[in-house]
Amino acid sequence: MYEYICYTKQASWKFYADTDLEAARLGLFYAWRDGEDFIKIENASGRRYTIRVCIIDNNNSISTL
Numbered sequence: 001m002y003e004y005i006c007y008t009k010q011a012s013w014k015f016y017a018d019t020d021l022e023a024a025r026l027g028l029f030y031a032w033r034d035g036e037d038f039i040k041i042e043n044a045s046g047r048r049y050t051i052r053v054c055i056i057d058n059n060n061s062i063s064t065l
Contacts, residue, residue: 003044008036024049 001016006027015030017023023041028051031038040050053065 005042006030007039007042009039010036020047020049024051 001018002023003014003016004023004027005012005014008031013030015023015026017026020043023043027041028038030036038051040048042048055063055065057063
């Protein structure tokens with residue numbers, strides 16, 4: 001397992017996950033569960049991940065919200 005840090009507008013905390021994808025899923029879940037505003041997760045080497053929400057129209061054009 002690898003150590004990650006989840007950052008929200010209200011706080012930050014450490015947690016453990018097996019993969020970067022699982023860490024993103026868990027970070028989002030914990031932020032949602034605790035009613036906090038998710039910003040990003042960061043692994044021990046300093047690599048950062050965040051979420052981008054987009055709309056894909058009928059022409060496959062992508063617009064970021």
